[in-house]
Every structure is written in structure tokens, then in C-alpha cells.
């Protein structure tokens with residue numbers, strides 16, 4: 092194999108400097124004639140061989156006319172971004188940050204008066220007025236109305252949403268700790284606020300998703316659960332073979348529950364074929380090593396993975412990455428990834444367990460409906476203190492900002508796709524067939540599915556690898 096020094100020296104002989112990426116590419120190809128071919132394509136007068144100079148070579152190698160180079164950037168949730176939990180007083184800072192940032196999103200549509208000012212002076216009584224608050228409590232009244240307590244940094248206010256008002260169904264979906272704006276009237280004694288309108292931070296109606304100007308495709312999957320006796324190995328092999336036949340796919344994103352883990356639920360060891368956590372990760376690493384080496388593989392953790400459950404979850408630690416190919420990118424949960432400029436927000440989706448219980452009509456069968464609720468609240472896990480543990484931080488990393496082109500989640504093992512105000516919402520399902528627990532709960536998963544995302548159109552197609560033969564394109 093050509094060594095780095097030899098490659099650099101060959102270029103220097105013709106007065107050319109060479110980019111490290113080009114040197115690496117030549118080393119990977121191990122083809123001595125390649126250097127002369129590249130030199131022949133360098134424009135006269137140029138003194139530097141940049142990665143662009145080898146595009147033609149790469150296209151020829153992959154047999155594709157318009158293969159875009161994978162271009163990936165982790166914008167939020169980089170490995171090492173989230174620190175350890177230091178001090179529980181940080182929760183005060185955390186919630187203040189949530190309130191401040193979501194209020195600023197609301198301020199274009201709500202002209203808020205601080206709650207303390209509403210209560211202190213008689214000026215606002217019986218007048219149309221607005222304020223912004225974080226929901227500290229919400230309940231139904233005996234007459235079927237909704238009573239909420241909203242809090243801002245100055246004071247708290249009781250707010251009544253009357254069931255006969257238009258838009259009451261939105262008030263029925265109020266969740267503790269979400270930040271909302273309300274418009275309405277204050278009672279004559281100033282103690283209660285009668286809401287006419289509820290305003291959520293939401294996605295702007297004018298939101299126009301950005302498309303890549305280059306061709307490119309990404310595949311989105313989640314919940315592989317390697318190590319479980321219900322992991323669908325045959326389907327995975329079909330998927331791996333299919334990826335090998337599709338060099339136009341530049342990226343593979345995996346949104347958590349990479350392995351089944353150990354001790355995640357009582358009696359799990361009876362359902363494991365790999366009972367050692369290191370072995371589970373090694374097995375997944377071997378699976379990824381057989382995939383095309385040009386793929387950029389983004390790996391985020393989920394609640395079955397080896398990291399802490401509190402969100403943001405750190406990236407899988409180094410000690411579990413042994414044997415993984417170099418093309419893996421390890422990120423936190425959540426993480427915002429730019430693929431050729433298209434922003435994909437990856438979130439495993441633990442908060443489904445909380446939101447489904449609190450939003451009337453919500454169900455595990457329709458994860459896309461819950462993703463829409465996340466987007467409306469501009470928050471991935473609005474409610475604190477239930478099943479989704481949240482780590483305190485100076486800045487709330489679960490706020491959806493900026494608005495992504497794609498919101499990509501997993502966790503529920505049921506696929507679902509929908510667009511909301513231009514944002515494509517994807518849940519790709521799982522690679523695990525029905526578990527004993529899901530049988531008890533009457534949950535029917537949709538396994539062995541992958542979603543192909545076209546970065547130039549931000550359009551998708553869902554493929555089903557569960558049956559032998561070619562994958563089935565689902566409607």
C-alpha cells in the first residue's frame with residue numbers, strides 16, 4: 092500500500108500540494124496509477140489538489156453520474172456536548188431558559204403583560220389582554236371546563252378555558268410545563284383569567300423547508316435492539332444487501348435503542364440471545380462494518396442503550412465503540428444533524444410515553460400525531476417528572492429551535508409519517524418483532540422498515556424488508 096509520504100512526494104514532484112482527504116482517498120484505493128490520473132485533471136496554474144479534484148474519480152468508482160459527496164454536520168448534540176448533572180439548583184436555570192426562549196417565539200403573536208402587573212393594578216380588569224406562562228397545573232372542572240395555573244417569572248395566574256369557546260380542543264391538550272400564550276379577559280377582582288384564545292409557539296405558517304441543491308439520499312431507521320431474541324436478523328441482512336446495491340445513499344441515521352441492553356425491564360435476560368452489553372455493541376459494530384464504507388452512519392442512543400436515561404442522553408461511550416467502522420458518527424439524544432444543508436432533528440422519543448397518556452385521542456399507533464404535538468409546543472419532552480427523565484442544564488436542549496426540515500423519532504416501534512407545516516415527521520419503527528411485553532399490551536409493531544429521505548426534495552419513501560425478496564414500497 093502507498094504510504095502518506097510517498098503520495099505527498101509524488102504530487103510535490105509536479106509542484107502540487109495535496110489535501111489530506113485526497114491522500115486518504117488514494118491510500119484507500121491502493122492504486123498507484125490513480126495519482127497520475129488525478130494530476131492529469133488538475134487545471135494548469137493550480138498548485139493545490141483539493142477534494143473536488145477527485146470527484147470524477149469517485150463517480151467512476153461508484154458507477155453513478157451524479158453522486159453527491161456525503162456532507163454531514165452535527166449542529167446540536169455533538170459527542171461531549173451535554174455535561175454531567177452537577178447541581179439540582181440548575182433546574183431553576185433550566186426552566187427559566189425554557190420560558191425565555193419559548194416566550195420569544197410567542198412574542199410575535201402575543202403582546203404579553205407580566206402576570207404580576209395584571210394582578211397589581213386595576214388597569215387591565217375587564218379588558219382584552221394577553222400574557223405568556225408555563226403551565227404548572229391543569230385539571231378539568233366539574234362542569235367540563237379546563238382550569239390551568241400558568242406561571243411567569245413574576246407570579247402565577249389561574250386561567251379558565253370554557254368548553255363552549257371555539258378552539259377548546261386545544262385547551263384539552265394542555266400539558267404541564269409547556270409554555271403558552273393566552274388572550275382573554277381578567278376577572279373584575281383580578282384573580283382569574285377567562286381565556287378566549289390559546290397560542291402555542293408552533294411552527295410558523297410561512298416555514299419553508301430548505302432542500303439540498305445536490306442529489307443525496309439518507310436512510311432513517313431506529314430501534315434495532317441487537318441482542319434481543321426478537322431482533323430480525325434475516326430482515327437486517329436483506330436491508331444490508333439492499334444498501335450495498337444503492338451507492339446513491341450517503342447516510343444512515345439510527346435514532347436509538349441500538350442494542351436491547353441489560354436489565355432494562357424485569358426478566359429481560361430471558362429474552363436476550365446476547366447477555367453481555369459489550370457483546371451486544373460488538374455485534375452491532377460487526378453488522379455496520381459490512382455496510383458500504385462511503386455511508387456516513389449517525390448513531391444516537393435511546394432508553395435501552397448503555398448511557399444515562401436522563402435527556403439529553405450522552406453519546407455511547409468510547410469503550411463500547413470497539414470494532415465500529417470509521418464512518419460512524421456518534422451523537423447525543425437529541426441531536427440536530429445537517430445533511431447537505433437539510434436539518435434532521437433526531438430524538439429517540441421517550442416522551443411518547445408521557446404525551447400519549449395526557450393527550451386525548453393519542454395512541455401508540457399514530458406516532459406522527461404526537462410528533463405534531465411536539466412541533467406545536469416546539470419541545471420534544473414538555474412535561475417534567477413523569478417517565479421521561481430530564482437532566483438540568485443552562486440551556487434547554489429539548490427545545491425545537493431552529494425548526495428542522497425533518498423530525499425523526501423512534502421508541503414506539505410503530506412507523507408513522509406525516510408533514511406538518513412543511514416539516515416531515517418520521518417514525519421508522521423497529522427491527523424487532525413483537526416482544527412478550529408488547530403482546531401483553533396488545534401492541535403490534537411494524538418491524539424491518541426503513542425510510543429513504545431524498546435530500547433534494549425532502550420527500551420520502553418507506554421500504555419494508557420483513558419478507559424475503561425485494562423490499563416492498565409502502566404507500
Ligand SMILES: [Fe+2]
Pocket residue numbers: 314316348393395502503504521
Ligand atoms: Fe425500542
Ligand SMILES: [Fe+2]
Pocket residue numbers: 348393394395439501502503
Ligand atoms: Fe426506546
